[in-house]
Amino acid sequence: MNSIATTNEKKTLRKVTIMTTGSRGDIQPFVAIGIALKKAGYDVRVLTQPSKTHAMLLDDFGLEHVPFGIDVDKYLWENKEARTSMETGNTLQFFKCIGSIVEKEAASSCNPFYDEFIAREGEHRPDLLL
Numbered sequence: 001m002n003s004i005a006t007t008n009e010k011k012t013l014r015k016v017t018i019m020t021t022g023s024r025g026d027i028q029p030f031v032a033i034g035i036a037l038k039k040a041g042y043d044v045r046v047l048t049q050p051s052k053t054h055a056m057l058l059d060d061f062g063l064e065h066v067p068f069g070i071d072v073d074k075y076l077w078e079n080k081e082a083r084t085s086m087e088t089g090n091t092l093q094f095f096k097c098i099g100s101i102v103e104k105e106a107a108s109s110c111n112p113f114y115d116e117f118i119a120r121e122g123e124h125r126p127d128l129l130l
Contacts, residue, residue, distance in 0.1 A: 014041070015127045016037050017066075017124070018034055018044065018046045020070065021068070021069050027048055033062065035062075038063065046058055046066065047066045047067075049067070049070060049071050050068070050069070055067075068112045074119065079097060080099055082097040082098075085097060
């Protein structure tokens, strides 16, 4: 016997949340997916870092931006050690810088995730999470 409950009724899945982080180039493929889903009639929200670059990109394509995590763009711009590691190609030092900011900010990064998916009685809980 199948342990998964089935029904003859089809549920309409309309809410999609895309969760991504990284540079503009890292999130751009997810923006393309979001655009296609929105054109197909889905309600699309994108959880990504609170950077101005990311917010502008999402806004330009009519996708809802939900700030999540840390603003890596701002950190890389303001942190001299991180900038120097990129300028000199010191990959190990770069990852050390990224690791330190992630470790420092990890706990506070969980709050938006909790708010989005658990709190507010599922107001924004997606039918599909990418």
